[in-house]
Amino acid sequence: MSFERMKREAKEKREALRQSKKPLILVGTATCGRSAGALDTLEVFRRELKSRNIDAEIIETGCLGLCYAEPVVGVVKPGQPNIWYRNVSAERARELIEGYLVKGDPLADYALGSTEGSVEGIPHLFDLPMLKPQVRRVLWNCGLIDPTNIDHYIASGGYEALQRAVFEMEPEEVINEVKRSGLRGLGGAGFPAGRKWEACRRAPGDEKYVICNADEGDPGAFQDRSVLEGDPHSVLEGMIIAGYAVGARKGYIYVRAEYPLAVNYLEIAISQARERGFVGENILGSDFSFDLDIFQGAGAFVCGESTALTLSIEGNRGMPKPLPRPRTTEKGLWDKPTLLNNVKTFANIRWIINKGADWFAGVGTERSKGTAIFSLTGKIANCGLIEVPLGITLREIIFDIGGGIPGGKVFKAVQTGGPSGGCLPVSLLDTPVDFDSLTTAGSIMGSGGMVVTDEDTCMVDLARYFLDFTEKESCGQCSLCRLGSSQMLEILRAITEGKGAMEDIDLLIELGEAIKIGSICGLGQTIPNPVLTTIRYFREEYEAHILKKECPARVCRALISYRILPDKCEACMICLRNCPVGAIKGGKKEVHVIDQDKCSRCGVCMSICPERFSAVECIPGQLSEEDLK
Amino acid sequence: MEYSLSEILSSYKGTQGELIPILQKVQAEFGYLPEEAMNRVAEFCRVAESKVFGIASFYAQFRFVPLGRTQVTACRGTACHVRGAPQIVDELKRQLGIEEGETTPDLEYSLETVACIGCCALAPCLVINGKVESKMTPKKVKELLTKGGQV
Ligand SMILES: Cc1cc2nc3c(=O)[nH]c(=O)nc-3n(C[C@H](O)[C@H](O)[C@H](O)COP(=O)(O)O)c2cc1C
Numbered sequence: 001m002s003f004e005r006m007k008r009e010a011k012e013k014r015e016a017l018r019q020s021k022k023p024l025i026l027v028g029t030a031t032c033g034r035s036a037g038a039l040d041t042l043e044v045f046r047r048e049l050k051s052r053n054i055d056a057e058i059i060e061t062g063c064l065g066l067c068y069a070e071p072v073v074g075v076v077k078p079g080q081p082n083i084w085y086r087n088v089s090a091e092r093a094r095e096l097i098e099g100y101l102v103k104g105d106p107l108a109d110y111a112l113g114s115t116e117g118s119v120e121g122i123p124h125l126f127d128l129p130m131l132k133p134q135v136r137r138v139l140w141n142c143g144l145i146d147p148t149n150i151d152h153y154i155a156s157g158g159y160e161a162l163q164r165a166v167f168e169m170e171p172e173e174v175i176n177e178v179k180r181s182g183l184r185g186l187g188g189a190g191f192p193a194g195r196k197w198e199a200c201r202r203a204p205g206d207e208k209y210v211i212c213n214a215d216e217g218d219p220g221a222f223q224d225r226s227v228l229e230g231d232p233h234s235v236l237e238g239m240i241i242a243g244y245a246v247g248a249r250k251g252y253i254y255v256r257a258e259y260p261l262a263v264n265y266l267e268i269a270i271s272q273a274r275e276r277g278f279v280g281e282n283i284l285g286s287d288f289s290f291d292l293d294i295f296q297g298a299g300a301f302v303c304g305e306s307t308a309l310t311l312s313i314e315g316n317r318g319m320p321k322p323l324p325r326p327r328t329t330e331k332g333l334w335d336k337p338t339l340l341n342n343v344k345t346f347a348n349i350r351w352i353i354n355k356g357a358d359w360f361a362g363v364g365t366e367r368s369k370g371t372a373i374f375s376l377t378g379k380i381a382n383c384g385l386i387e388v389p390l391g392i393t394l395r396e397i398i399f400d401i402g403g404g405i406p407g408g409k410v411f412k413a414v415q416t417g418g419p420s421g422g423c424l425p426v427s428l429l430d431t432p433v434d435f436d437s438l439t440t441a442g443s444i445m446g447s448g449g450m451v452v453t454d455e456d457t458c459m460v461d462l463a464r465y466f467l468d469f470t471e472k473e474s475c476g477q478c479s480l481c482r483l484g485s486s487q488m489l490e491i492l493r494a495i496t497e498g499k500g501a502m503e504d505i506d507l508l509i510e511l512g513e514a515i516k517i518g519s520i521c522g523l524g525q526t527i528p529n530p531v532l533t534t535i536r537y538f539r540e541e542y543e544a545h546i547l548k549k550e551c552p553a554r555v556c557r558a559l560i561s562y563r564i565l566p567d568k569c570e571a572c573m574i575c576l577r578n579c580p581v582g583a584i585k586g587g588k589k590e591v592h593v594i595d596q597d598k599c600s601r602c603g604v605c606m607s608i609c610p611e612r613f614s615a616v617e618c619i620p621g622q623l624s625e626e627d628l629k
Numbered sequence: 630m631e632y633s634l635s636e637i638l639s640s641y642k643g644t645q646g647e648l649i650p651i652l653q654k655v656q657a658e659f660g661y662l663p664e665e666a667m668n669r670v671a672e673f674c675r676v677a678e679s680k681v682f683g684i685a686s687f688y689a690q691f692r693f694v695p696l697g698r699t700q701v702t703a704c705r706g707t708a709c710h711v712r713g714a715p716q717i718v719d720e721l722k723r724q725l726g727i728e729e730g731e732t733t734p735d736l737e738y739s740l741e742t743v744a745c746i747g748c749c750a751l752a753p754c755l756v757i758n759g760k761v762e763s764k765m766t767p768k769k770v771k772e773l774l775t776k777g778g779q780v
């Protein structure tokens with residue numbers, strides 16, 4: 001089938017769906033939706049509609065990015081706009097069927113917003129505070145199309161860029177366009193994509209590879225997975241165009257084995273693309289051939305690093321190659337020139353080819369063009385996946401898009417870049433989000449993790465948390481990375497246990513600087529970042545742990561105490577029975593008291609005390625003689 | 630085991646590049662990497678047994694002991710951490726009497742932790758036999774695990 005015909009048919013099918021006399025139900029069933037119960041919701045729609053003899057079309061989509069509202073469901077009645085609903089539990093699904101589909105009341109209370117038309121009392125979806133400031137390119141299709149149906153992608157303009165590149169552009173022209181666009185790698189380091197492509201094209205050799213880095217090692221980030229689950233073809237298209245540009249015939253997608261759904265959707269996408277002639281021999285009838293395979297990463301953070309990643313595909317331990325090492329673009333996989341880019345970097349390519357470099361560069365800052373995608377999580381009202389123009393400030397992201405800190409709490413810090421990044425305080429909220437500004441502030445753009453913390457998060461504990469992660473993930477080649485990180489971790493542990501000394505702070509800084517210099521890969525070079533930035537911006541918290549033996553955020557166990565407020569305690573025995581160490585004394589009608597010597601500070605009593613009493617209190621530091629009386 | 634192992638190997642050529650995918654298949658089949666199986670894989674790919682063990686122990690995905698019938702996986706991702714994952718993990722350890730990466734002697738439960746299962750918006754969360762339980766509290770953990778011994 002010719003591409004023209006494919007496009008026509010895909011668009012006709014889409015039109016037919018729009019004009020259909022049947023209601024259309026879109027259920028977001030990406031991993032985040034599933035974890036909120038989307039599969040139950042889906043099942044209810046299937047069963048209930050069938051039993052009521054309502055003939056409807058049900059489509060599973062990826063993630064719109066409004067994770068706080070999952071499961072998200074779109075309902076289109078014939079001739080009506082699409083109304084998106086939030087938190088559609090099985091229960092609510094039944095209400096929607098009865099209330100909206102049968103009785104015609106759009107149940108505005110449950111609605112997030114509408115698309116393709118307006119409904120009274122319901123805002124436009126993309127006017128929501130969380131969506132309005134966004135610029136959605138990579139996420140263009142996410143949540144709106146069925147990722148397992150290639151026609152949906154084609155109908156949205158998919159594979160047009162590939163067709164244009166292969167038939168209307170020389171490889172050099174493609175590279176030039178990418179270079180001119182100013183696109184920088186979105187995997188963390190921000191290396192200019194066009195320059196990397198050019199280096200790979202120029203590297204001598206006929207056998208070359210293209211690899212998509214979908215390892216997503218940052219513990220607490222899911223943007224790459226969401227793109228793969230929401231619009232896998234956009235990534236494939238970028239990879240195929242890259243193959244054409246650099247002269248490769250084979251590509252690998254290195255994806256975490258922990259992402260089974262993404263792997264599954266990728267397999268489907270690749271086989272559909274192969275069937276339609278976008279992958280394989282003589283793509284679209286041209287003389288360009290390119291094949292694609294998936295490699296499942298087996299769970300090692302360091303394998304996100306380029307040389308470790310290629311070694312891992314070759315069947316080795318993923319240990320970064322020693323210095324001086326050749327560039328991956330010259331000697332990568334099987335020692336052949338290899339182009340490695342992140343998922344989101346590839347997903348941007350079709351826009352650059354379709355709309356041109358100038359259009360692409362119309363968004364962003366002087367040195368950071370285009371958009372960035374973040375997994376916005378932690379102590380934030382609107383958790384989710386967002387795509388923003390580079391240059392937007394942290395404040396706009398956290399307070400306008402994210403809706404601020406929930407529960408009347410106070411913002412403390414925002415962490416970007418995962419274990420390689422840093423924590424930025426209130427005073428830096430107006431920092432523009434771009435590669436250079438974040439680096440100057442001591443953090444990094446990273447691959448897209450953004451974790452917001454509030455007054456209840458302990459910065460020393462957070463630094464210890466990241467170090468605990470990286471220390472385990474160090475591949476062990478560099479002594480400073482291997483031993484230095486355990487040494488730093490020991491010191492941090494001591495501080496959180498109230499056994500720290502003031503000299504420890506300087507020692508941490510000194511060790512951190514040494515590890516940066518003494519490590520051969522980005523893992524070691526960035527291990528100290530979370531520690532160094534928290535010392536830089538939250539030194540007083542370290543000092544409180546060391547000097548006052550208090551954890552101001554009431555997180556570090558050794559430095560907090562629990563007590564039962566006698567005037568609130570109803571002597572109900574619940575905490576007493578549930579205390580795992582038997583530290584609570586008292587009886588029926590006898591106010592309970594915690595034996596501070598026995599108490600392990602697990603917090604079970606506080607979590608189990610009925611909310612109407614709220615008689616257990618947690619305070620920083622030890623109880624004074626006064627309190628104990 | 631001999632039969633299914635041969636079947637797995639039959640779809641590979643025996644190159645070193647296939648080592649990790651083969652081990653993944655073996656683990657998917659048996660739930661862990663039995664020693665005999667690793668030795669067979671080494672022979673098949675013509676590499677030393679130590680090499681296979683070296684790879685298997687390097688990557689977090691691989692395990693050398695069988696899993697329990699009920700698999701409890703707690704998220705230790707950043708979003709879950711700042712929303713109280715450590716208390717959840719502690720409570721799980723206390724209830725099950727095992728550490729992370731261990732299986733109860735009766736092979737009923739195993740406890741693992743992972744980094745981010747992707748439902749950070751509902752943190753802290755854990756997965757019990759593939760089903761995600763969200764917005765956990767130590768209290769909910771206890772309830773989940775004591776519901777007549779089943780979850
Ligand atoms: C320890 C370590 C982990 C990394 N993890 C990832 C990752 O999970 N995903 C990713 O795309 N890049 C990761 N990188 C960066 C890659 O090495 C590489 O720079 C990137 O994939 C290149 O793609 P880009 O230019 O499109 O950003 C990591 C680097 C290091 C040192």
Ligand code: FES
Pocket residue numbers: 219220221704705706707708709710744745746747748749752753754
């Ligand atoms: S950090 Fe736990 S689900 Fe993401």
